[in-house]
Amino acid sequence: MSRYSTARELIDWYATRELRVAKMLSFAIYKHETCRADNFVRRFEYLYPKVMRHVFGQEYNFRDLKRDTLQQQGIPITTNRLVQRGDKAKRYNELNEFVDVVFNIYKSIVNPAFKPEYRDPKRTFTDEQVLQACKRQNNQCGVPSCRAQFSVVCPPVGDHMRPYTQGGPTTQENCAALCVRCNTDKGDRDYWDYVFSKLDEAMRGRIKVAEQLTY
Numbered sequence: 001m002s003r004y005s006t007a008r009e010l011i012d013w014y015a016t017r018e019l020r021v022a023k024m025l026s027f028a029i030y031k032h033e034t035c036r037a038d039n040f041v042r043r044f045e046y047l048y049p050k051v052m053r054h055v056f057g058q059e060y061n062f063r064d065l066k067r068d069t070l071q072q073q074g075i076p077i078t079t080n081r082l083v084q085r086g087d088k089a090k091r092y093n094e095l096n097e098f099v100d101v102v103f104n105i106y107k108s109i110v111n112p113a114f115k116p117e118y119r120d121p122k123r124t125f126t127d128e129q130v131l132q133a134c135k136r137q138n139n140q141c142g143v144p145s146c147r148a149q150f151s152v153v154c155p156p157v158g159d160h161m162r163p164y165t166q167g168g169p170t171t172q173e174n175c176a177a178l179c180v181r182c183n184t185d186k187g188d189r190d191y192w193d194y195v196f197s198k199l200d201e202a203m204r205g206r207i208k209v210a211e212q213l214t215y
Helices: 017-032 037-056 062-073 079-091 099-110 127-136 180-186 191-214
Strands: 157-160 175-178
Touching: 017 037, 017 062, 017 079, 017 099, 037 062, 037 079, 037 099, 127 157, 127 175, 157 180, 175 180, 180 191
Parallel strands: none
Antiparallel strands: 157 175
16 A cells, blocks of 8 residues: 555656756765755755756756746656655666766866766677676676676676776676676776675674674
């Protein structure tokens, strides 16, 4: 049974290019900054017109977005809806065609010294590249703390060891085969940073259990 007494009104964040850019910007803020909901909205209000100016060369701000969305869909963009969109985009990897350009613009605004790196025009690994990675890893997930065995119900996913968003190439040498859960959890982190963070989590868990057993 649903926990909502009435049907929820949902904004279609794919309806316009302005909403798709807004979704990726909320994702960037949620991913890279720690702020309360009210500060999140202030950051969005500040960054959104700058991003729109860079992407489309048009003057368009958050007030315009809220007005147009309300007119077109009859649903207001509230603080909660905006924050939740960033959260869900991060958790469920809900990306669209503007993710790379928005992230590059966001980083250049937040850090003026940032220079976008070269991007391999081919982002997705071929089936053959993923198969070779599986063979190299004995048909297991490439995260040592996981090691899930690949099968029909647990298919491998080709992952960039050096993240694609950081200039990682789509080559055999940069391909790791991960299970869907680890691939989603890793996101755009460096492969080795992620591996060692998971090993550190596992080690701290073992130490905690050992301490509990001692007492």
